[in-house]
Amino acid sequence: xxxxxxxxxxxxxxxxxxxxxxxxxxxxxxxxxxxxxxxxxxxxxxxxxxxxxxxxxxxxxxxxxxxxxxxxxxxxxxxxxxxxxxxxxxxxxxxxxxxxxxxxxxxxxxxxxxxxxxxxxxxxxxxxxxxxxxxxxxxxxxxxxxxxxxxxxxxxxxxxxxxxxxxxxxxxxxxxxxxxxxxxxxxxxxxxxxxxxxxxx
Amino acid sequence: xxxxxxxxxxxxxxxxxxxxxxxxxxxxxxxxxxxxxxxxxxxxxxxxxxxxxxxxxxxxxxxxxxxxxxxxxxxxxxxxxxxxxxxxxxxxxxxxxxxxxxxxxxxxxxxxxxxxxxxxxxxxxxxxxxxxxxxxxxxxxxxx
Numbered sequence: 001x002x003x004x005x006x007x008x009x010x011x012x013x014x015x016x017x018x019x020x021x022x023x024x025x026x027x028x029x030x031x032x033x034x035x036x037x038x039x040x041x042x043x044x045x046x047x048x049x050x051x052x053x054x055x056x057x058x059x060x061x062x063x064x065x066x067x068x069x070x071x072x073x074x075x076x077x078x079x080x081x082x083x084x085x086x087x088x089x090x091x092x093x094x095x096x097x098x099x100x101x102x103x104x105x106x107x108x109x110x111x112x113x114x115x116x117x118x119x120x121x122x123x124x125x126x127x128x129x130x131x132x133x134x135x136x137x138x139x140x141x142x143x144x145x146x147x148x149x150x151x152x153x154x155x156x157x158x159x160x161x162x163x164x165x166x167x168x169x170x171x172x173x174x175x176x177x178x179x180x181x182x183x184x185x186x187x188x189x190x191x192x193x194x195x196x197x198x199x200x201x
Numbered sequence: 202x203x204x205x206x207x208x209x210x211x212x213x214x215x216x217x218x219x220x221x222x223x224x225x226x227x228x229x230x231x232x233x234x235x236x237x238x239x240x241x242x243x244x245x246x247x248x249x250x251x252x253x254x255x256x257x258x259x260x261x262x263x264x265x266x267x268x269x270x271x272x273x274x275x276x277x278x279x280x281x282x283x284x285x286x287x288x289x290x291x292x293x294x295x296x297x298x299x300x301x302x303x304x305x306x307x308x309x310x311x312x313x314x315x316x317x318x319x320x321x322x323x324x325x326x327x328x329x330x331x332x333x334x335x336x337x338x339x340x341x342x343x344x345x
Contacts, residue, residue, distance in 0.1 A: 034288045079310035081342030115209040122217065148319040158321060161231035165290050168224035171217055 011184050017055050019184070020047050023177055024063030029070060036166040040064065042173035044096045045128055046181055048103025049111050049121060056100025064093045084143040091139025095132040102128045113182035118175040125170040133163040225290045232291070235328045238263045242331030244270055249338045250302045251309065255280065267313060267335055268294050268324035275299075293323035302339050313337045 011019075020043045027039025040063050048056035068089060071077070077085055106124045111117045134156075141155040204212075241261030248255040257274035264273045268284075275282040283298040296311045297304050304310050313320045313327075314336045320327055329335075 033285070035291045035293070037290070075305050078305050078308075079312060079342055084342065115206060115213045119213055145321060148321075150319070150321050154321065161228035161291055164224045164228035164231075168221040168228075168290075171224075172221050175213070175217060 013051050013055060016181060016184065017047060017051060017059050020051075020059045020181070021062045021066070024059065025067045025070075027173070028063070028067040032071065032076070036162045037169040038166075039173050039177070040067070040096055041099050041125070041129060041132060041166075041170055042177050044100035045103030045106075045121070045125060045174055046178055048100040048105070049107030049178070050181055050185055052107075053101055053104035056104050057097055060096045060100045061093065064089075064096055080144055084147075087143030088136070088139055091136045091142075095135045098135070099128040099132055102131075111178070111182055111185075113179060117182065118178050121178045122171050122175045125174040126167060129167050129170040130163065133159060133166055228291060233322070233326045233328050235265045235269075238265055242329065244329050244331065244333050244335065246270060246274055246335040246337070248274075248299055249336070250300055251307065251339055253300065255300065265329045266325050267315065267320070267327040267329065268296075270329060270335065271296070271299075271324065271337070287323075294325045296324060296337075299337060299339070308341050309339045310342065311337060311339055 024040045024043030027043075031037050031039070040060075043063055044056055044060040047059035051059075072085065077088075080088070102124060103121075106121060111121065137155050137159040138152070140159075141150070141152045145155045146152070241259070241263055242265060243258070243260040244262055245258035246256070248257075255274070255278060257278060259270075259273065259277075262270060262273060264270045271282060274280075280300040281298065282296065282300075283303070285295045285297055287293045287295060299311055302309070302311075313324065315327060315329075315333050317334075317336075
């Protein structure tokens with residue numbers, strides 16, 4: 001008799017995408033007052049790694065859309081003005097989508113619940129985080145700091161401690177949630193080997 | 202000989218925790234630290250609210266960040282200041298209201314300049330060395 005797969009491992013891709021959206025939105029809102037400690041990059045990367053690039057886009061845009069709506073409704077960022085907020089939004093959303101694509105490229109070989117897979121994801125989250133921060137700091141300079149006379153070099157220098165904290169956030173959250181989602185991802189289905197049949201003479 | 206998966210996982214978790222702690226510690230080294238003053242410094246401040254202005258100066262202050270000097274002015278001249286603390290690992294204060302004027306009222310927000318230069322750090326991370334003129338203005342966002 002074939003071993004029965006536990007019911008909780010029968011998540012569909014859409015279920016997993018929904019859970020990743022919850023992780024991204026919930027983590028971002030809960031950690032709103034902790035600078036650069038966030039779960040969105042982990043959710044985007046893991047969506048790419050486990051579900052592919054289309055889901056990476058879906059999860060990222062859903063997380064950013066929902067959480068940005070709440071964040072701005074709470075009044076955060078209002079001091080920058082609509083023009084700057086729209087500009088920064090373009091940079092943060094595209095940066096997160098890029099992280100999702102990096103995750104998708106990493107997950108082309110199946111991600112399993114193994115230390116090796118989690119170590120790979122954690123390692124890849126480092127360049128993904130640095131790329132995101134370099135990209136969004138440039139956006140910050142274009143729309144907020146630059147128009148107020150702050151040089152790009154100064155913006156990148158001031159970004160360093162925030163990037164270090166963001167790296168700490170990513171290397172913790174990516175393998176942490178990665179392990180959970182690797183556990184929840186449907187196990188590979190085994191194809192039955194066809195029985196050899198006797199050919200007709 | 203390959204290690205058991207549990208041992209690998211424990212070692213990996215230890216590396217992650219140590220790396221995260223190291224990164225957070227490294228971030229703290231970039232945090233501006235106001236020096237402990239042995240003598241007072243001269244600082245002046247103007248606060249331009251919605252239809253009111255407050256001027257304050259002290260030639261012997263030892264409150265050598267923009268935030269501490271603002272709190273000193275509030276205590277001396279008896280006006281209210283409200284702020285929000287951002288949590289560690291990179292904590293900072295965000296000024297919410299001065300003298301009853303609350304951020305977002307009429308689309309205005311509190312921003313500050315030091316010697317005419319727009320602040321690019323939080324008020325508690327902006328260090329004063331003496332001779333600075335601070336301007337707080339309750340204003341609409343530029344370009345907004």
